Amino acid sequence: MSAANPPSSAKTSLVPPPDAVAPVRHPDAPAPGTPLGAHYDLCFGCGGGQPHGLHLVARAGEGVSVTAEFTVKPAHQGAPGLAHGGVLTSALDETLGSVNWLMHVIAVTGRLETDFLRPVPVDTVLHLDARVTAVHGRKIYSTATGRIGGPDGPVAVRADAVFIEVKVEHFIENGRQEEIRAAMDDPDQVRRARAFEVNP
Ligand SMILES: CCCCC/C=C\C/C=C\C/C=C\C/C=C\CCCC(=O)SCCNC(=O)CCNC(=O)[C@H](O)C(C)(C)COP(=O)(O)OP(=O)(O)OC[C@H]1O[C@@H](n2cnc3c(N)ncnc32)[C@H](O)[C@@H]1OP(=O)(O)O
Numbered sequence: 046m047s048a049a050n051p052p053s054s055a056k057t058s059l060v061p062p063p064d065a066v067a068p069v070r071h072p073d074a075p076a077p078g079t080p081l082g083a084h085y086d087l088c089f090g091c092g093g094g095q096p097h098g099l100h101l102v103a104r105a106g107e108g109v110s111v112t113a114e115f116t117v118k119p120a121h122q123g124a125p126g127l128a129h130g131g132v133l134t135s136a137l138d139e140t141l142g143s144v145n146w147l148m149h150v151i152a153v154t155g156r157l158e159t160d161f162l163r164p165v166p167v168d169t170v171l172h173l174d175a176r177v178t179a180v181h182g183r184k185i186y187s188t189a190t191g192r193i194g195g196p197d198g199p200v201a202v203r204a205d206a207v208f209i210e211v212k213v214e215h216f217i218e219n220g221r222q223e224e225i226r227a228a229m230d231d232p233d234q235v236r237r238a239r240a241f242e243v244n245p
Pocket of ligand 1 (some may be wrong): 058170211
């Protein structure tokens with residue numbers, strides 16, 4: 046086994062350890078059915094101000110779950126008339142990322158594994174559903190599906206993920222200064238970030 050190609054480590058396993066606990070919905074989480082809105086206007090996944098983005102719209106579900114829709118546009122093609130797999134994975138990633146908000150936890154994707162079960166044509170609405178299954182320390186285990194033909198249609202894509210809880214400093218210290226300064230100057234963005242600080 047070469048160092049450049051290490052084995053898939055137990056450290057990044059997608060299976061929660063035996064002492065993982067059930068996720069807890071924050072008391073101030075929005076009621077089921079409430080749109081979550083974009084966490085950042087320029088986010089590729091959900092930002093309304095991102096012309097190249099997916100414009101995914103997520104709503105709170107029951108417990109620690111969300112539903113979302115993403116419409117596949119011609120700009121999202123891989124093969125002629127079919128969605129690119131990486132774009133579909135991005136939609137799953139964004140949906141899984143938004144579900145952490147219901148626990149009032151900021152988290153980033155550590156590991157994400159996608160199964161592609163059916164091709165997804167351009168103009169299809171992908172009906173996404175994501176939920177947290179377990180929490181272990183800073184690790185959040187979650188799973189998502191994307192269905193076509195309606196919210197109860199066949200599963201076209203699915204994913205399992207581990208997200209890692211981070212502080213807001215993760216973004217402030219690692220993001221490009223230009224965008225961080227702009228985010229800090231946006232009262233809405235600061236309010237969103239503060240919500241995590243006052244309701245840990
Ligand atoms: C006013 C300005 C405000 C600006 C803020 C703006 C918005 C903020 C609000 C919300 C935004 C939040 C999310 C966005 C939502 C959706 C978008 C989709 C999500 C993404 O697209 S996000 C981008 C891709 N993502 C990354 O860019 C991560 C890069 N990466 C790192 O930044 C580090 O790598 C990190 C932080 C992950 C860990 O680093 P670290 O040093 O903090 O943690 P450490 O190593 O100590 O691990 C602690 C425990 O996690 C386990 N662990 C570690 N790494 C793991 C892995 N990969 N897989 C599985 N488990 C892992 C260890 O095994 C240990 O587990 P144990 O405790 O059991 O030992």
